[in-house]
Amino acid sequence: MLMHYLSGLGILLFGAVHIFTIFFTYPFQATIWETTLKFDSIPFAILPVYRNALLAASLFGLLLCTTVHAMNGLRTVIAELVGFRNKWVDRILIAVGVFLTVYGLRTILIAHLLV
Amino acid sequence: MLSQREGRTKVLQSLRVMLVPGRYGLERWSFVLQRISGVAVSLYFIAHILETGNFVGGITVWTVPEYSFAEAAHQKSVELLKNPVFDVGLAVIGFLVALHTFNGLRLILTHFGFLVGKPGRPEPFEQPASLNARQRALFWLSISLAVFALLYTLDALMGVFRV
């Protein structure tokens, strides 16, 4: 449970950075489709964010914390939905979590190294 | 072990308890909303990781591709996602994320024993100490911030509040 609290607080920290770079860099000026979701033309578009090592690392932190928090949360909800714990549910959730982390890390690295 | 039919009945009963707050008051609403938002945001998170993967060319790409290839892949993803249905869906996710975050912070505080009051000598028909005004205020604050997130996300995605 401590892991759930800590990963939640981690999401709060890294998520704040993520939300800031996407939603608050051009407030009330243009939609994010015209600004931060552009590929590479302006500051805080997709690639400039990934190229910055600190922001990319924070995205990985967010990925890691969210995976842990989401999979642990789903484990709780599933156990309470069916009324008992099942080790296969835990294993599947761990597998999904590992896949998401690896796949997300791949995206971050590719976008970070893309020139 | 439950039979398949009993298992289905059990899950349906559990769903009813998890999704219907009944007459138990605000904390039960908080429990239900926290659960719904948690599951919804988890599913969104999985979809989001898969979708951002497409921005650099999808699951088949594991080495750094050509710049033009990634740019074209990003353009294709944007064309697929940029429509009002996804925009409204994302705004709802924004609402749920904000709600889960701020209500979650309140719950962490209560789980550590803060803001729940102290044991006392209860009077008949007195409101329980743990369900106090501070808790209610913080719950409504979470709802307010979530509504702000909903409106801000709608504006950021669709420019609805712009002339």
Place this chain on the structure above:
Amino acid sequence: MTEYVKFLVYRYRPEDGKKGVYADYDVPVKKGMTVLDGLIYIKENLDPTLSVRFSCRMAICGSCGMRVNGLEMLACHTQILGLRRKHIIVEPMRNFPLLRDLVTDMTPLFMKQKALKTWLIRRDELEQENPTIQYLQSEEELGKYLQFTYCIQCGLCYSACPVVSTFPAFLGPQSLMKVYRYFADSRDEVGRERVSFVDKFEGVWRCHFAGSCSAVCPKGVDPALAIQLLRREALK
């Protein structure tokens, strides 16, 4: 003119092998009459086969816990006119095996409590069996747990808890509250070991602070508060 209120009472007979049904009864009501008085009226005048458990009629014994209009209440502690409804739906408590009509089997509650050793324990066995001295406490020491001694074990919190409904192995609000009650008592010598009894998946971590237990407690015991305080100890 006498005022009538319609009682919709859940009827279940295990020997019929069928699901329960709601039977309706018109009950004449006057000021001061409780839901339990209404049920006794039905039993005496309309349908003697109705099974309902009660004893003290004054919210002391905790026998007549049931769901009235979708909320757990003691029937003897609930004024019919106070509900301000023309229809009153009376159902047995949830999360307990149903025996008949409004009567449930309270065994799960008592077994969980027993497993958690919810009584005062002294390390000295001789002293435990034959106490030789008085154990004095200050007002402050008493205040730490007094509220939780008001529990009458009616089971309403156990019935209202959404986690017990969905995950039956959960120890439940009443048992966890009792653990805190003895943990906070300066006369008890088990100490932090009591916290280790509940520091597990089925224990204190399954509480999600839905607050329904405290919302329905007829004695103002506030089990949700006790569980959060217990969890604070488990997090130390």
